[in-house]
Amino acid sequence: MKKKWDGKDRRSSLRSEAEKVVADIAPPRMDADPGEVLMHELLVHKVELEMQNEELRKAHLEMEEARDSYVNLYEFAPICYITLSREGLISKINLTGCILLGVDRYQLISRRFSHYVAAQDRDRWHRLFMGMMKHPGAEKQAFDLQMTRPDGAIYHVQLNCLNWDADEKDNVLRIAITDISKLKLAEAELKIAATVFDSYEPILVTDADNIIIRVNAAFTETTGYSAAEATGKSPKFLASGYHDEAFYAQMWECINTDGHWIGEIHNKHKNASIYIEHMHITAIKNSWGEITNYTGIFTDKARNRKRPKKTC
Structure with a gap:
């Protein structure tokens, strides 16, 4: 030692x-x-x-x-760090925080934090802040908030707050702020995707090896196969035998070259009946250009003729 x-x-x-x-x-x-x-x-x-x-x-x-x-x-931490006085004024902020708020540090120090909270969330922020100030030394609290930049842009953040009570005369609130705008956008897109997926048209999704990982209710109605029966199989199990190998080879060449294929396919229902589908197959790629999934959206022509007309 x-x-x-x-x-x-x-x-x-x-x-x-x-x-x-x-x-x-x-x-x-x-x-x-x-x-x-x-x-x-x-x-x-x-x-x-x-x-x-x-x-x-x-x-x-x-x-x-x-x-x-x-x-x-x-x-240069990846998240924003801010220290607030008991009056709600910014006393310390790191460079990442200045970039997030879109304001120079000298303009932020001694400014009220609520000034940068979006108008629709200011009352909520005030209630949360007052509650934390009334309970020094309480456990860390986390919540989402909408904030605004000088140009009026609204963005979503997650706040992790810790009421530091080392000295009663210097009761401060330490906050770590993470920009979750992309996460919120992704959640919204997922909701839209879920709505589309549950649409009237049959849809199947496969992995990069063309193994089915998900189908919607319309797929079951059209093919007769439940999600449990279809998941884990190749879409080939629907083949009717009508098309030869050259047909499928040309189809996949088009998908691999252009990223999608549109055409008609004769497939077989679970009850062995043959039906004609208007199929649209798309290759899904990640940011590196690698194929991660394939989606198939199709319309059963016979089923489509039976579709009830929309009424107001």
Whole structure:
């Protein structure tokens, strides 16, 4: 275990180390000339000062490294950090927070945080803030909020709040803010996709290996196969035998080249009857251009003729 030095011990240690450095030129103790003894002491002191200076230099470098680490961890953190006073004023904010709010730091300090909360959420924020201020030292609270930038743009964030009560005179609220706008957009798109998926038209979705992972109710109605019966199989199990291998080879060449295929297919119902589908197959790719799924949306012509007319 490394010894923890106090000031007196460290000075004594440096003195001993300095004496060792100049030990070879130390004058005899018994009959040394006073001038030689003085020069020796000055030399020891010089070496000791140089050692002290080197230690100070190393300590200064360590402090700079610690400061740089703080800047990297706090200022450039992937999320926004804000400290609010008990009056709801911004007292500290990192650079990521300034970028998120779209305002320079000097314009944010001592400004009321609620000024950057979207109008529709300000009353809710006020109630939440007052509640947290009334219960110092309470557990961390998390909630979503809508905020606004100077240009009027609305964005969604998640706040993780901790009421810091280390000193009653300096009761502050520490907040970590994460922009969840993309997540909210994705949720909205998923709702739209779910609505489309549950539409009247039969739909099936496969993985990249063309294995069915999901079908909708209209698929079951058209084919006679339940979701449990279809999931885990290749769409080939619907084949009627009407088309030859060249037909399917040309279809897949079109999908792999153009990303989709549209045409008519003769498939077989669970009850062995043959029906004609107008099929639209699409290859779904990720951001790297890799195919992750295939979707098939089709219309059974016979079923479509039986579809009831819409009424107002």
